[in-house]
Amino acid sequence: MARVGQVKSCAGERLSDRIAIGVLTQAFPPGLVDEVIAKTGRGEKRSRLLPARVVVYFVLAMCLFFGQGYEEVARLLGEGLGDGRRSWRVPTTAAIGRARRRLGVEPLKVLFARVCRPLAVPETAGAWYRRWRVVAVDGTCLDLADTEANTEFFGRHASGRGASAFPQARLVGLAECGTHAMFGAAVGPLSAGEQSLSRQLFTRLQEGMLLLADRGFYGFELWQAARASGADLLWRVRSNAALPVVRALDDGSYLSTVHAEQDRRSRRNPVLVRVVEYTLARTGDQAVYRLVTTILDPEQAPARELAALYTQRWEIETTLDEIKTHQRGPKLVLRSKYPWGVEQEIYGLLLVHHAVRQLMHQAALHEGLDPDRLSFTRSLRVVRRQVPAQAALSSRHTRPRTHPNPG
Incomplete structure (x- = not known):
């Protein structure tokens, strides 16, 4: 029976x-x-x-x-x-x-990997800078169930006050700034730094993208690895980085060179970059921001525009907050007790986020709006309300089963 x-x-x-x-x-x-x-x-x-x-x-x-x-x-x-x-x-x-x-x-x-890709089309408002699709990379940590297996694999943050209350997993993501669509992700233990995890994402980059990154990511080898993808780069670097002026440009930026660690002192094997320096005068902040970019021609991307564009990097911060605070819920920990389950759960969160953002992009495109004008929280509530009403919608197979049910 x-x-x-x-x-x-x-x-x-x-x-x-x-x-x-x-x-x-x-x-x-x-x-x-x-x-x-x-x-x-x-x-x-x-x-x-x-x-x-x-x-x-x-x-x-x-x-x-x-x-x-x-x-x-x-x-x-x-x-x-x-x-x-x-x-x-x-x-x-x-x-x-x-x-x-x-x-x-x-x-x-x-x-x-199959589904989660950038969503913006040429008509998508706020997703492009001139000919480039603007994307960003950043990382975060997620609190996990307090189990021995999770602690052993992922580790805990330690400080002078002791270890953190929960083990944590590190997540580094690659997102399209204009739509908040996450299209690259790498998960690892706390001992895996953001730089090493981000290297796994560069196969998702391609020509026609402009990748933004905060100063914590810059390193010569990582810069070269990202550059090899064909994408252009606009990364912030530390204010004390050695960037000699090779040639001043009319827009206030200048050409400089960066080197591998072993070539830095001798200045051998230089890689040409363009440097944009600016301050946030309206805020009274006197700190000097320094950006390096692979876009060497100021006519293609003037310094003032690049400085303004860099603020788009915060869009990936918002994306990660949508996942951690609104979708997962504030102060909640992932439920999985074992590392395999943690990773499964994280990819589940990312897939759900992409589905919601895809729906939001379709709605924004239909109304001719910037997707940023739509509320992620409200959209998430709509999707949640639809589930009981739409359960069991399909009674047809879309393709033959791999293993027919013998009954």
């Missing part, structure tokens, strides 16, 4: 195959999820109450309704599946935990 959660319809499908979660299912359609599961080898060879596709959607729903219990999230996922005679049985917390472990992190990472 078939288990309740696996009862099939007359079309030969499981009820769980019909699970959908509105906006998230539009962003990550079942056919694509099935393809990713097959590619990562996470498909099932036997019938389960929680097949891999459902677990992917469960992780996304868990990250959309952060703070809700496992069984409550599962109830929201399955709402609307029944037809009065049968229903999808809500799995237990233990069963969901085992299913998450079977799934692992790889399908979420591959899904992120």
Whole structure:
């Protein structure tokens, strides 16, 4: 006799195959999820109450309704599946935990790489500087469940006052400034610095992008690695960095050279850069800001415009705050007790954020608005309200199953 959660319809499908979660299912359609599961080898060879596709959607729903219990999230996922005679049985917390472990992190990472890309089109307001798509890189830390496994793998911040209350994971992201769409991410322990993690993201860069970065990122080797992607760079450097004037330019900027550590004293193997220096006169701040860029021609990008453009770097700070404060919730910790689960949960948060931002971009484009004019918090509430109403929208497969259900 078939288990309740696996009862099939007359079309030969499981009820769980019909699970959908509105906006998230539009962003990550079942056919694509099935393809990713097959590619990562996470498909099932036997019938389960929680097949891999459902677990992917469960992780996304868990990250959309952060703070809700496992069984409550599962109830929201399955709402609307029944037809009065049968229903999808809500799995237990233990069963969901085992299913998450079977799934692992790889399908979420591959899904992120496949779907999460810059959103702006030429008509998108506020996403471009002249011919460049403006993007930024930055990092943050996320509080984790206080377990021995998480502490051993990720570590804790230590200071003169002792260790932090929770272990923390480091996340470095690459985001499109105009839409707040995160399209690159690297996760690691606290011992992995932002510079080393950011190097993993440069394969996501391409010609026609202008990458902004704060002074904590600059280093000759990292600069060269980012430059090799074909993207242009506009990074802040420390005020005491040695940047000799090679040639002064008419817009007030100047050409200079940077060197690898071993060549710095001899000034061998120079790499030409352009330097923009400015102060924030209106604020009374007398600090000198120094930017270096790969755009050497001031006619292509005047110094005054680059100085004003650099403020766009704060957009990635806002992006990270949307994920940590509004989507996750202030002062909440990730629930996963093991490192594999932490990484799975982080990628779930990033995927949900991208889906919400994609919806916001579509709405802004339709109205001819800058996406910054729309409220992320309000949009997130709308998406959350839609889930019970839109659960189980689709009753069709978008492609043949990798492992047919034997019934």
